[in-house]
Amino acid sequence: MVKFKKWIFGATAGLAASLMVQSASAVEIEYWQYFFEARVKAMETLIDNFQKANPDITVKMTHFPYADYRTKVAAAIPAGEGPDVVQLFYGWLNDYVEAELIQPLPADRFPPEMIEKEFFPMVSAMKRGDSYMALPTAVRSLALFYNTRLFEEAGIDAPPATHDELIDVAKKLTKKDGAGNITTVGITTGMTAQDHHWVREVLVRQFGGEPYNDDYQTVNYNSDAGKKALGFYTSLQSEHGVTQSGFMDQPQAAFKAGRAGMHIDGSFRIGALNKTRGLKWGVTELPASNDGVKSNYSSYWVNGVTSKASGEKYEASLKFMEYIISDEAMQIWLDTVGELPAKPSAALTEKNSSDPVFGPFIRGLEYAHTTKFANESAQRQVLVDLVGRIDLEGQSLDDSVQQAAADEQKILDDYYK
Amino acid sequence: MRFYRSLTIAQKQIVWAWIFLAVPTVFYIWIRFYPTANAFVLSFQHWNLLSDREWAGLDNYVRLWNDPVFWVVFKNTFIYLALGTPISLALSFVVAYHLDKVRFMHGFIRALYFLPFMTSAVAMAWVWRWFYQPVPIGLINNALSSIGIPQIAFLNSTTNALPAVLAPAIWAGLGFQIIIFMAGLRAIPQTYYEAARIDGVSAWTTLTEITLPLLKPTIVFLVVFSSIGFLRIFDQVFNMTTNDPGGPLNSTKPLVLLIYDTAFNGFNMGYAAAQTVVLFVVLLVVSLLQLYIMRDRDRVS
DSSP states (O other): OHHHHHHHHHHHHHHHHHHHHHHHHOEEEEEEEEOOHHHHHHHHHHHHHHHHHOTTEEEEEEEEOHHHHHHHHHHHTTTTOSOSEEEEEGGGHHHHHHTTOEEOOOTTTSOHHHHHHHSOGGGGGGEETTEEOOEEEEEEEEEEEEEHHHHHHTTOOSOOOBHHHHHHHHHHHOEEOTTSOEEEEEEOOOIIIIIHHIIIIIIHHHTTOOSEETTTTEEOTTSHHHHHHHHHHHHHHHTSOOOOTTTTSSHHHHHHTTOEEEEEEEGGGHHHHHTSTTOOEEEEOOOBOTTOOOOEEEEEEEEEEETTOOHHHHHHHHHHHHHHTSHHHHHHHHHHHOOEESSHHHHTSHHHHTOTTHHHHHHHHTTEEOOOOSSHHHHHHHHHHHHHHHHHHOOOHHHHHHHHHHHHHHHHHHHHO | OHHHHTSOHHHHHHHHHHHHHHHHHHHHIIIIIHHHHHHHHHTTEEOOSSSOOEEOTTHHHHHHHHOHHHHHHHHHHHHHHHHHHHHHHHHHHHHHHHHTTOOTTHHHHHHHHHHHHHSOHHHHHHHHHHHHOOTTTOHHHHHHHHTTOOOOOSSSSTTTHHHHHHHHHHHHHHHHHHHHHHHHHHTSOHHHHHHHHHHTOOHHHIIIIIIHHHTHHHHHHHHHHHHHHHHTOOHHHHHHSTTSTTOSTTTTOOHHHHHHHHHHTSOOHHHHHHHHHHHHHHHHHHHHHHHHHHHHHHHHO
């Protein structure tokens, strides 16, 4: 009996001790992102590495289809459920900051001056007051894809480096049938794809303007520079006839099918193009303006710590954040996903910047800008309609730009009021 | 228990009926009425899913009234209705009327008409979208330009886009309407037709004096059913214009697409709820009109 009692006591004590140890050491934090196979795989590698270095922390990743992701996150976080560390599109951050659902990264662990020194400059869009709210592992930029087979056929030996060259090259690449219908476009266009970024952050700046003032709260592309930029853009179709908006439904489809000589798109397109059989392509930096001004647009997904994380979980979340913005994590992300590192120290290595595919995107990051959107799809729609009014309703460029500026200003005013 | 025993059989039946009805009632209140009521409340609030809901009074409705896009969309919705319902009914009646008289391969022809109704709207919209593309990929434009006719801008036009989007929607619903019409035609007693033939009445008079009046319940059902369908059109429009949803220049945007856009791109839940309330009222009015017409018919007969 005594033996049994002792055994019971010993077993209980042992169990209790082991439970206590577990609860003291094992912290589980949750990480959410959207489902994209390569991103999930990259994150699994990062989590493995992180857990090896921090055996007392486990990270549980949950992912959702892209189409549901924004709604799922928006429903879960205010309810106090869901992730401790979450991946958000940079353009959504404002709403989360306003609703106090994202905790600022503490300045002692993530000093702003360090971030500003180490990251590419466009990441400053994530700063609110004196601290950073969220940080990216990887960023994307734009570049000019070109079809090498069509280039050879037309006897063009180098991709265009300036606007004038762009038009010349596009003219040589454009093919028409007997009735004058375009069958191969020199360059794809379509505000519904990436062109609205190209116009906003690249062309407007190249023609000497600023697309917005007051930290993206005031529309400014209705300036002379903006009109010149949009004039250049629309002239590709109306004056030079080297493109047709809506050609083959989607610009990327036309390029994939070998029916477009050149195509402006983001680094996220690389994977899909690699999988396209029979397509031979190259990529180069976006053409500079004729007087040599370069610009680019960068977007990214950021990681932030939600208001749900507290105590041990908060501490573990910060540790995890520190790891996923390290150079090592960025290189893993580049190798697995093909998205560019957010820091020059990881991006501009000899190997990366001389890479024939990643190089042009990475070089673009040095002069890239990030638009702070209030409502990206609505603001994109404004530019879609701007070109639509000129093409379909014969409105003058001036009037259409003015109307677009007024429409977009209304969206911004509604949002920031 | 004693209380239950004191009830009459009829009362006991009622008790049991309610016990069985309780489950679907609770379920319905929970998934239908509560969210509906919630949407009405939400239409008087501002909410972006993230922050707390804030009372906004009539803000959302005032904004709706002053929103030029809303009026374009409202007009489009009624164009879908005004074109879609009569055209689809006329077509399906003509087909059903003649199909009713065909004996040769009757089942096969009927199946051909019914097939599109069973096809996924999404798949169909994408196939039609491909038909409508300009040269070099569009089926119709390739055919036109190969015989020297200039291309037609189907979807990339503010005037052609809406009918172009509507066409597959009409075509898809045709099969169902034909089946219902044929059932209605079969239900008309042959004796009327025999009597008409004996009296030597012309085919036109038989149609207008016998067939159509006796088809009225069928027609009323189809009018209401297809009206609600066209007022709620979404799949076809969204899938045929995903690059520029409801475009170009909002020329094809129906109310449901505007609601979707406001809610899930703009995250303006209160404003979207106000738009939903408007759609609800429109659908309610249509349904009440149906009841009114049906009651009218009962009194006459």
